[in-house]
Amino acid sequence: xxxxxxxxxxxxxxxxxxxxxxxxxxxxxxxxxxxxxxxxxxxxxxxxxxxxxxxxxxxxxxxxxxxxxxxxxxxxxxxxxxxxxxxxxxxxxxxxxxxxxxxxxxxxxxxxxxxxxxxxxxxxxxxxxxxxxxxxxxxxxxxxxxxxxxxxxxxxxxxxxxxxxxxxxxxxxxxxxxxxxxxxxxxxxxxxxxxxxxxxxxxxxxxxxxxxxxxxxxxxxxxxxxxxxxxxxxxxxxxxxxxxxxxxxxxxxxxxxxxxxxxxxxxxxxxxxxxxxxxxxxxxxxxxxxxxxxxxxxxxxxxxxxxxxxxxxxxxxxxxxxxxxxxxxxxxxxxxxxxxxxxxxxxxxxxxxxxxxxxxxxxxxxxxxxxxxxxxxxxxxxxxxxxxxxxxxxxxxxxxxxxxxxxxxxxxxxxxxxxxxxxxxxxxxxxxxxxxxxxxxxxxxxxxxxxxxxxxxxxxxxxxxxxxxxxxxxxxxxxxxxxxxxxxxxxxxxxxxxxxxxxxxxxxxxxxxxxxxxxxxxxxxxxxxxxxxxxxxxxxxxxxxxxxxxxxxxxxxxxxxxxxxxxxxxxxxxxxxxxxxxxxxxxxxxxxxxxxxxxxxxxxxxxxxxxxxxxxxxxxxxxxxxxxxxxxxxxxxxxxxxxxxxxxxxx
Amino acid sequence: xxxxxxxxxxxxxxxxxxxxxxxxxxxxxxxxxxxxxxxxxxxxxxxxxxxxxxxxxxxxxxxxxxxxxxxxxxxxxxxxxxxxxxxxxxxxxxxxxxxxxxxxxxxxxxxxxxxxxxxxxxxxxxxxxxxxxxxxxxxxxxxxxxxxxxxxxxxxxxxxxxxxxxxxxxxxxxxxxxxxxxxxxxxxxxxxxxxxxxxxxxxxxxxxxxxxxxxxxxxxxxxxxxxxxxxxxxxxxxxxxxxxxxxxxxxxx
Numbered sequence: 045x046x047x048x049x050x051x052x053x054x055x056x057x058x059x060x061x062x063x064x065x066x067x068x069x070x071x072x073x074x075x076x077x078x079x080x081x082x083x084x085x086x087x088x089x090x091x092x093x094x095x096x097x098x099x100x101x102x103x104x105x106x107x108x109x110x111x112x113x114x115x116x117x118x119x120x121x122x123x124x125x126x127x128x129x130x131x132x133x134x135x136x137x138x139x140x141x142x143x144x145x146x147x148x149x150x151x152x153x154x155x156x157x158x159x160x161x162x163x164x165x166x167x168x169x170x171x172x173x174x175x176x177x178x179x180x181x182x183x184x185x186x187x188x189x190x191x192x193x194x195x196x197x198x199x200x201x202x203x204x205x206x207x208x209x210x211x212x213x214x215x216x217x218x219x220x221x222x223x224x225x226x227x228x229x230x231x232x233x234x235x236x237x238x239x240x241x242x243x244x245x246x247x248x249x250x251x252x253x254x255x256x257x258x259x260x261x262x263x264x265x266x267x268x269x270x271x272x273x274x275x276x277x278x279x280x281x282x283x284x285x286x287x288x289x290x291x292x293x294x295x296x297x298x299x300x301x302x303x304x305x306x307x308x309x310x311x312x313x314x315x316x317x318x319x320x321x322x323x324x325x326x327x328x329x330x331x332x333x334x335x336x337x338x339x340x341x342x343x344x345x346x347x348x349x350x351x352x353x354x355x356x357x358x359x360x361x362x363x364x365x366x367x368x369x370x371x372x373x374x375x376x377x378x379x380x381x382x383x384x385x386x387x388x389x390x391x392x393x394x395x396x397x398x399x400x401x402x403x404x405x406x407x408x409x410x411x412x413x414x415x416x417x418x419x420x421x422x423x424x425x426x427x428x429x430x431x432x433x434x435x436x437x438x439x440x441x442x443x444x445x446x447x448x449x450x451x452x453x454x455x456x457x458x459x460x461x462x463x464x465x466x467x468x469x470x471x472x473x474x475x476x477x478x479x480x481x482x483x484x485x486x487x488x489x490x491x492x493x494x495x496x497x498x499x500x501x502x503x504x505x506x507x508x509x510x511x512x513x514x515x516x517x518x519x520x521x522x523x524x525x526x527x528x529x530x531x532x533x534x535x536x537x538x539x540x541x542x543x544x545x546x547x548x549x550x551x552x553x554x555x556x557x558x559x560x561x562x563x564x565x566x567x568x569x570x571x572x573x574x575x576x577x578x579x580x581x582x583x584x585x586x587x588x589x590x591x592x593x594x595x596x597x598x599x600x601x602x603x604x605x606x607x608x609x610x611x612x613x614x615x616x617x618x619x620x621x622x623x624x625x626x627x628x629x630x631x632x633x634x635x636x637x638x639x640x641x642x643x644x645x646x647x648x649x650x651x652x653x654x655x656x657x658x659x660x661x662x663x664x665x666x667x668x669x670x671x672x673x674x675x676x677x678x679x680x681x682x683x684x685x686x687x688x689x690x691x692x693x694x695x
Numbered sequence: 696x697x698x699x700x701x702x703x704x705x706x707x708x709x710x711x712x713x714x715x716x717x718x719x720x721x722x723x724x725x726x727x728x729x730x731x732x733x734x735x736x737x738x739x740x741x742x743x744x745x746x747x748x749x750x751x752x753x754x755x756x757x758x759x760x761x762x763x764x765x766x767x768x769x770x771x772x773x774x775x776x777x778x779x780x781x782x783x784x785x786x787x788x789x790x791x792x793x794x795x796x797x798x799x800x801x802x803x804x805x806x807x808x809x810x811x812x813x814x815x816x817x818x819x820x821x822x823x824x825x826x827x828x829x830x831x832x833x834x835x836x837x838x839x840x841x842x843x844x845x846x847x848x849x850x851x852x853x854x855x856x857x858x859x860x861x862x863x864x865x866x867x868x869x870x871x872x873x874x875x876x877x878x879x880x881x882x883x884x885x886x887x888x889x890x891x892x893x894x895x896x897x898x899x900x901x902x903x904x905x906x907x908x909x910x911x912x913x914x915x916x917x918x919x920x921x922x923x924x925x926x927x928x929x930x931x932x933x934x935x936x937x938x939x940x941x942x943x944x945x946x947x948x
Contacts, residue, residue, distance in 0.1 A: 085748075086806060087844055088756040102824075143823035149815030149880065151833045151840060158827035176837065182755065183840060194814030206810055237795050266751040300727020306753045406841075410913075411754065414772055416727070538739035582744030585711070586796040589743030 048232075048241040048509060051213070053079035055487045056231060056246035058218050058273065061089035062181075062476030063456025063483070064252030065188035066141075067445075070484025071250075072195055072210050076491060079244055080192075081213045081233065083268050087189045090254050090266050091476065094181025095309035095407065097163055097173025098477070099470035100138035104155055105162040106170035106354070111135040112671050113169050118471060119672075121167040121365045122435070122464020123335075123618045124633055124680045125286070128664045129442035130462040134471070134478050141477035142174050148194070150187040152176055164314040167365040167468040170354075178309045178407045184473055216242060218272070219594055220512040221249065221280040221452070224502035228280065228451035232512040236591060239584020241513055247494055247501045248487035250445070251277060251438060251454040252480065256290075256606070259599045260431035261549035264296055264307035270595040271602030273458035277438045278601060279652055282447035284639040285460040285659075286436035287602070288609035289619040291467055292554045294319075294369035296430025298387035303415045305430040308390065308408060310469040312425075313362045315404050316351055317392035319373070320424070321381035327388075328361040331372035335628070335679045336364060367466040367618045370429040374554055377428065387428035393421055429554055433472065435463040435619055436609070439638065445483030451490055451502065455483035465618025515649060519580040519593045534579025537593040544571055544599055552607045557623045561611040568604050572651050575600060600651045605639040608656045612637055630682040634661050663688060700725050703775075705733055707745070708787040711796050717785065718742075724775045730786065731759055731770040734798075746797035754911060757845030761798050762787045767847040767909045770798075789850040790857075805846050808866045811894070812873050816885040832881040839876035839920055841912045842869060848906035848916060854899045865896035868906035868916050875920035878927070892928045897921070 055071040057064045060082035068078045082089065101114040114135035119126055142160065146152070152174050153161040162171045176183040196206040203209075218233035222243070230245040253273030257265025274284055295308040313319070321327045329347075332340050340361045341347035347360035362369070373388050383389050392401055398421035402409050405420070412418040412425060437460030438447055445453040456476045463471060494501065522534050551564035575597065580590040615629035616622050635658050642653040663669075666688065669677075674691040686692075701724050706717045720737045731749060738745045749759035752771045759770040764785050778784055792800035848868040854861050866874075874895060878887045891897045902925075904917045914920075931937065 084750050084756075084758060085802065088750050088758050090751070092756050092843070093751050093753065140823065143826075146826045147817050147821075147823050149817075149877075149883070151828075151837050151880070153837075154828055154830040154833060158829055161830075176840070179755075179841065182843065186840060186842075190814060193810055196810060197814055200810075237799075237801075266756070268750065301725065302728040302732045303753075407755070414754065415729070415774070536739075536743065538743065542739075580743065586746040586799050587744045588738060588746060 048243045050243045051079060053077050053246045054491045055248045055250060056244045057250045057252060059252035059254060060086060061091040061252060061254055061456060062184050062188060062473060063480035065192060066477050066480030067250045067252060067455055067484035069191055070481045071488045074488040076488050077209050079211050079213060081216050081218055083217050086212045086214045087185060089185060090268060091181045091185045094473055095178040095307060096165055096311040097175030097180045097470050098142055098473035099168060099172050100142045100174055100474055101135060101172060102139045102160060104159040109170040109172060116671055117168050118468060121468040122466055126464030127442055127461030128668055132668060133442060134462060134475060137478045138474035145187050148187050148191040150183055163311060165469045166310055166363040173470040178311050178405050180473060219516050221276050222504045222508050223280055227502045228449055229502035230504045232509055234516060237586055243504060243509055245504050248451045248490045250483045250487050251458050252456045253458045255434045255457045256602045257431045259544060259548045259603050261545040262305040263431040264293055264305055271598045273454060274437060275598035275601040277447060277454060278641050280449050280452060282449045282452060283439040284436060284605055285439045285636050287605040287639050288613050288637060289435035289465045290431060290606060291366055291433040291435060291619045292370040292429040293432035294366055294373050294429055295390055295427040298426050298428040299385035300416060308425060308427050312390060312392050312405060312408060316395040317390055318362050320389045320391055321376045322383055323381060327376055328372060331368060332361050333368060365466055365468060370554060371621060373429055383426045385426050387426040389424040390427045391424040393423055433467055435465060435467055436460045444486030445479055446486050453483040453487050455479040465620060516594060519578050519590060522579045535574045535577045537578050537580060537589050537596060540571060540574055540578060540596055541592060544603060548603055552610055555621050555623050556610055561607050564607045568600060568607060572600055576650055597651050604654050608654060609637040609639060612656050630680060633680055636661050706785045709797050712794055728775050729771055730763060730773045730775060733775060734770060746799045748799045755843060757843035760789055760845045760847050762789060767850045769845060769911050772911055791850045791855055802846055804862060805849055808870045812870055813885060815877060815883055818882050818884050826882060828881045835879045836876045838914055839872050841914055843912060845911060847909045851905045851909045861899060865899050871895055871897055872916050872920040875924050888927045888931050891924050897924055
């Protein structure tokens with residue numbers, strides 16, 4: 045048997061971003077022993093990169109705001125494909141989750157009367173985003189990190205050991221979930237620092253690993269975003285949903301090449317910045333889609349008046365949901381009205397005084413100054429779409445975060461459903477808090493339920509540990525063997541990664557066609573074969589080539605899930621645009637695509653094959669359905685579905 | 696100035712806790728690139744096992760801290776164009792912390808120290824949603840909360856840089872600033888002044904401002920956090936009137 049270090053916990057949380065930390069805090073506060081495993085150092089998770097804010101209908105700036113309005117905006121943003129129950133819980137609970145952060149020491153920007161200030165953002169009817177300048181994610185992660193330290197201090201006072209109930213295993217990567225009779229039993233991983241293996245045993249595991257952006261060439265995501273949670277869940281027997289929906293944030297940096305994709309916050313537009321093409325035109329006025337007609341300003345004058353008087357004017361189309369803005373920019377560039385380096389211009393310099401820009405958007409000022417030699421208080425920024433977020437993810441129960449695998453939970457970006465086909469800006473930080481907490485409760489209840497029933501905790505099987513160790517070491521084994529049987533030198537993981545990123549970017553990117561996705565699946569099959577020959581040099585101690593070789597397993601599996609789902613959905617909706625099926629199709633609104641691991645055909649333990657099935661989303665509960673005007677629903681629903689609305693609809 | 700594409704020699708420290716040396720790499724550098732881009736190219740083409748800690752590559756997470764020509768910097772925020780063609784480019788790990796491998800160091804010192812700073816103590820009886828604070832009052836602590844925990848200030852600080860023996864008694868600029876942040880938090884109710892001197896070692900700081908100079912977030916650590924804390928300590932301990940009052944009351948006891 046493989047000689048491994050072992051740790052036991054009641055709840056194992058994989059991922060230390062907002063969702064993971066919030067889940068860990070909740071489980072610990074309910075008296076459980078919690079282990080948190082994360083690939084980076086504690087406090088470095090991708091959540092730190094969130095800029096604009098955290099959406100919550102607190103009504104501090106616009107009194108008329110309410111959870112119902114937030115719910116409607118979220119459903120609209122997701123083009124009514126969302127899990128309506130998640131959208132409901134999210135809108136109802138987000139304010140409490142934000143206020144709770146203040147009791148843990150968070151310092152948000154304030155209104156004149158001392159409450160939390162809220163800013164405008166795309167798709168939100170009212171100013172709704174709690175924020176700290178343009179570094180809101182950092183505030184969130186630091187507050188949660190410091191809350192964990194506070195709980196560790198309390199545990200130390202009681203037990204003499206900081207880590208008696210909450211322990212963080214930093215720079216540790218989980219490569220496999222371990223199961224026992226179909227229920228989760230723990231996880232297998234390695235310490236990045238030493239390369240030594242480690243086994244965690246826990247009757248409940250919360251996946252909170254974030255997104256998949258590192259499978260794309262141009263992305264705002266950090267290296268950690270390799271689809272680990274999604275792939276771990278698939279391999280353990282859980283399903284993914286909605287994987288075709290990938291959000292391309294409209295405004296990433298486009299120049300210089302080395303920073304291409306780095307995020308430019310939507311807060312720039314929320315605070316008055318406007319998009320222009322190379323002719324200086326505010327082109328977004330020409331891109332308001334039918335479903336949003338009447339909700340956005342039609343003239344520049346009205347749009348500009350809206351910042352001061354939101355009751356008498358409609359908002360600027362610069363603040364349409366992200367999918368609309370990203371497509372518009374894509375079209376402008378394609379039709380030859382792009383900026384010098386293939387983007388469009390985002391102008392805040394002519395709209396706000398320099399000092400105000402520096403106060404409201406300090407990190408944007410800093411980022412452009414340092415990385416591009418651009419002074420955003422004096423000249424426009426060049427921006428273009430960048431892969432930013434995956435709406436799809438692990439299929440979970442809305443209330444508890446439970447997956448189909450007993451004991452396995454998921455929350456945050458790696459879970460699916462909440463955002464439908466397109467996420468509104470600001471809804472991810474609130475998502476992390478609301479569903480991170482709920483997954484923590486779900487996991488705690490699961491463990492409590494096991495104990496109450498006198499049930500045995502699932503056990504880790506030695507043969508599973510051995511198999512996981514063997515898979516993890518395979519790239520070294522091949523290196524030791526030198527060239528393989530065919531006489532070919534092994535594959536370089538960095539080259540494989542670059543090929544994967546190009547494939548996803550070029551063929552499964554912002555605009556898709558059947559031919560391109562079929563080609564993508566072919567190329568992914570080729571990469572799958574090449575991954576079997578991947579070879580790493582050196583030894584196991586902090587070896588990034590090895591780490592990448594193992595991450596590639598997950599990236600490929602998730603890439604296939606995205607491409608297969610995208611091929612299947614023959615319509616355009618939110619973060620899925622088909623050139624060959626360019627419009628919304630009401631018959632697809634209630635259908636979700638479910639990805640699962642294939643059990644038929646030849647087995648590939650390195651990257652198990654996936655298949656996609658169609659499933660139905662439950663109809664919205666009548667009281668929530670009644671929150672919408674029939675006239676609006678008619679743009680999305682089939683006539684038969686509308687008979688459920690109180691105003692009837694014609695059957 | 697690095698042109699559109701340029702070949703450079705980059706010297707990178709490679710080794711582990713026991714031993715190591717500078718290794719020269721001849722590598723392409725393209726227009727607009729940062730040092731981390733060039734190191735990634737070395738990884739992809741010449742040394743796949745070169746250990747570098749990094750994460751966001753956007754100056755927001757504070758992972759890729761190292762020393763470039765002896766100066767603590769973020770690898771992702773240092774553009775290649777800052778070096779002239781005559782400059783050497785020497786990249787070494789943070790000196791204050793033990794090396795794990797190549798450019799990766801063991802920064803656990805900082806996490807241990809973070810645990811020694813007592814957490815935020817909210818006002819009793821104030822529920823969630825009832826907090827009221829003026830923007831002007833939160834701004835002081837907000838400046839310190841911009842900290843991305845890159846630990847460059849901890850690395851440069853001469854109190855611990857070459858003085859292992861001071862580490863147990865000294866929290867370092869990052870954590871002394873955390874104490875200041877809580878002390879200046881409009882709603883924190885704890886008294887943090889005695890401990891900052893007695894337990895976290897503020898007295899060892901002699902305000903040379905090295906920490907402020909290397910901070911990639913431009914936080915005025917010395918002027919806005921450390922000196923005000925020193926003043927609060929001084930007011931409390933060394934104000935002659937307070938001293939007299941305390942002496943008299945002690946005699947009465």
